[in-house]
Amino acid sequence: MYIGIDLGGTNIAAGLVDESGKILYTKSTPTLASRGYKDVISDMNRLVKEIIEESKVEKNEIKAIGIGIPGLADKDGNVIFCVNLGWENIPLRKMMEEELNIPVFIDNDATVAGLAEYEFGAMKGCESGVLLTLGTGVGGGIVLNGEVYSGAHGVGSEVGHMIVGENFYDCNCGKNGCFETFASSTAIIKYAQKLIKEGNTDTKILELAEGDLEKINAKIIFDCAKEGDKVAKMAVDRLVKYLVIGIFNIVNFMDPEVIALGGGVSNAGEYLLNLVRQEYEKNKFFKTLPAARIELAKFKNDAGILGAAMLGKHGVK
Known part of the structure; x- marks a missing residue:
């Protein structure tokens, strides 16, 4: 035990x-x-x-x-x-x-x-897999050849800080363009707030947040997107776009069998999973070859x- x-x-x-x-x-x-x-x-x-x-x-x-x-x-x-x-x-x-x-x-x-997830969840039975924890930031759990991989200096799974683009705000680490500034709950909230501040006020997000931008959370955004809210869908689509860019970076350098999505953002469930899979399939580099499966993490x-x-x-x- x-x-x-x-x-x-x-x-x-x-x-x-x-x-x-x-x-x-x-x-x-x-x-x-x-x-x-x-x-x-x-x-x-x-x-x-x-x-x-x-x-x-x-x-x-x-x-x-x-x-x-x-x-x-x-x-x-x-x-x-x-x-x-x-x-x-x-x-x-x-x-x-x-x-x-x-x-x-x-x-x-x-x-x-x-x-x-490797032992009992979404990556069970695989030799290699990556868990992305999409929460306040983005964390990574990497399993290679059946063992956890943390790198030579303990920082090998800091996937949240790989650069995936140029962003409108800096990461807490001081850099601009970190994966977690595009694909976390913080990221989707900041982008929705930005859209509203720029005049996109015809959205149910504001109603559910009682008119207070600081009360916006990821659940509100995803719930509104599911109902077709334009602003919410813009925020979700942007998160999905950059989440898949990050996934492709991981796939291109380590070719895992499974990438599992966990953390608070993954509570959007099958709605998020289907959007990510669609974007992933549409932009796959080697379209005729097998590639990593995208799954929801099992454990919360x-x-x-x-x-x-x-x-x-x-x-x-």
């Missing part, structure tokens, strides 16, 4: 997971990152101890602990940085292994979510715990 920990900016969620991917027991606690990393790590250790005690498993049955973090870690288990937590160069693996005496493995949260809330646990499983192979 394994313990998976989903370390987020708001909550820490941990769970006991068996070999078949069944989550047997879970616990969570607020992150409260402002306390500093030592207190947060102390809470993570506490959750592990409580799960072992309350689930009545023997400690020696826990083969490993996996942790998904909202940032980057190196191969030695040191957190390079987690911007949302204010962490930089934190020896997370060492601190937890010294306390728990259980092997610990750490990677980016999108990477571990990709591992969950459980992806973090499940994927982190599988990171532990792969780590102790």
